[in-house]
Amino acid sequence: MAGPGRFKLGVFAANADGGLAITTVPERWRAGWDDNLAAARMAEDAGFEFFLPIARWQGFGGQTRAREWSFETFTWAAGLAAATSRIALFMTVHVPLVHPVYAAKALATVHHISHGRAGLNIVCGWNPGEFAMFATTPAARPYKQAAEWLDIIERAYAADAPFDVAGEYYRLRGVVSRPASLQRPRPVTMNAAFSDAGRDFAARHCDYLFSTFTDIEDGRRHVADIAGRAAAAGRRVGVLTVAHVVCRETTAEAEAYYRHYAVTAADQAAVDAHMAGKKAFAGSHDARAFDLYRQRFAGGAGSYPLVGSPRKVAEEIAAIAAEGYGGAALAFVNCTEELPFFRDRVLPLLAQAGLRAG
Numbered sequence: 254m255a256g257p258g259r260f261k262l263g264v265f266a267a268n269a270d271g272g273l274a275i276t277t278v279p280e281r282w283r284a285g286w287d288d289n290l291a292a293a294r295m296a297e298d299a300g301f302e303f304f305l306p307i308a309r310w311q312g313f314g315g316q317t318r319a320r321e322w323s324f325e326t327f328t329w330a331a332g333l334a335a336a337t338s339r340i341a342l343f344m345t346v347h348v349p350l351v352h353p354v355y356a357a358k359a360l361a362t363v364h365h366i367s368h369g370r371a372g373l374n375i376v377c378g379w380n381p382g383e384f385a386m387f388a389t390t391p392a393a394r395p396y397k398q399a400a401e402w403l404d405i406i407e408r409a410y411a412a413d414a415p416f417d418v419a420g421e422y423y424r425l426r427g428v429v430s431r432p433a434s435l436q437r438p439r440p441v442t443m444n445a446a447f448s449d450a451g452r453d454f455a456a457r458h459c460d461y462l463f464s465t466f467t468d469i470e471d472g473r474r475h476v477a478d479i480a481g482r483a484a485a486a487g488r489r490v491g492v493l494t495v496a497h498v499v500c501r502e503t504t505a506e507a508e509a510y511y512r513h514y515a516v517t518a519a520d521q522a523a524v525d526a527h528m529a530g531k532k533a534f535a536g537s538h539d540a541r542a543f544d545l546y547r548q549r550f551a552g553g554a555g556s557y558p559l560v561g562s563p564r565k566v567a568e569e570i571a572a573i574a575a576e577g578y579g580g581a582a583l584a585f586v587n588c589t590e591e592l593p594f595f596r597d598r599v600l601p602l603l604a605q606a607g608l609r610a611g
């Protein structure tokens with residue numbers, strides 16, 4: 254993540270079936286272990302900076318039981334850490350569902366296995382069904398809990414003697430966690446959020462905010478907003494975003510495939526469940542995104558669609574970079590089938606644009 258490329262690229266959600274798509278097409282991503290391994294190695298060889306999992310405990314039903322199949326992210330990252338050598342491997346961790354003492358030890362373990370390539374993506378969660386699986390409910394002030402949670406991890410790495418915690422959410426005795434992560438105060442950390450409270454938490458405590466946008470031109474406003482919040486805390490914080498990609502020789506071809514998998518062959522019941530849940534319980538998107546963009550939810554969980562020829566996709570990525578984003582996590586319908594075309598045809602254009610090393 255500290256490399257020279259101005260605009261970082263990652264792969265998002267390869268650990269879950271469908272990736273970010275909710276579709277019935279037979280070529281959809283199945284997220285088997287060998288698929289993940291192949292995708293991580295392919296992304297690493299292509300020079301992608303990071304590999305980022307989604308954290309899911311339940312699916313959205315429908316014909317495909319979308320996202321019900323997903324690998325747990327500490328163990329997933331540990332496996333990939335042993336099989337790769339350069340790419341950063343994030344773990345996406347639900348603050349309310351994973352105890353901070355466990356998270357500290359698991360994260361440090363992957364940091365050691367990967368020789369310092371592990372990163373933490375903090376999510377506070379939104380799905381009441383997932384909270385119910387753990388017999389809990391969302392905190393009244395999730396980011397207050399997240400701040401305590403992350404502070405415990407940092408203290409566990411810094412402390413050379415056991416310590417107690419007397420917080421609002423955690424009252425712990427004799428906390429110790431060795432080994433510490435190789436990097437201090439902790440591995441690279443991002444927070445996946447959209448709300449004011451989520452942005453404030455990222456601004457005060459994280460290295461990056463991981464967030465969505467609806468139109469590229471909104472980007473500048475979002476980036477300036479987080480920069481302002483970080484400056485108020487005497488910090489600088491990068492902003493990463495997320496997009497789903499359909500890149501083909503021509504824009505017409507790409508658009509036809511996008512319609513095919515995300516409209517005609519969308520898993521409609523699962524799209525309904527996903528959109529209804531997100532609309533009711535997560536503020537992770539602009540409100541109008543829900544009304545305008547059903548195709549975006551089937552296509553890529555409501556993220557921005559990069560659909561077109563290599564030139565169009567590269568120009569849109571350059572436009573996203575120009576708004577001030579530091580990078581993007583990308584999702585494909587089938588990562589290992591589609592990444593080679595993106596690597597061969599889009600990456601050289603991004604290098605020409607000065608956004609990435611050639």
Ligand SMILES: Cc1cc2nc3c(=O)[nH]c(=O)nc-3n(C[C@H](O)[C@H](O)[C@H](O)COP(=O)(O)O)c2cc1C
Pocket residue numbers: 306307308309345376377378379380445446447448449450451452463464465495534535536537
């Ligand atoms: C880019 C992005 C990625 C997210 N990834 C996950 C995830 O993997 N698992 C999850 O449960 N929630 C995920 N969320 C949702 C957040 O955990 C959170 O519930 C949601 O953003 C609402 O919080 P907010 O109002 O602070 O944004 C993500 C949100 C964003 C913006």
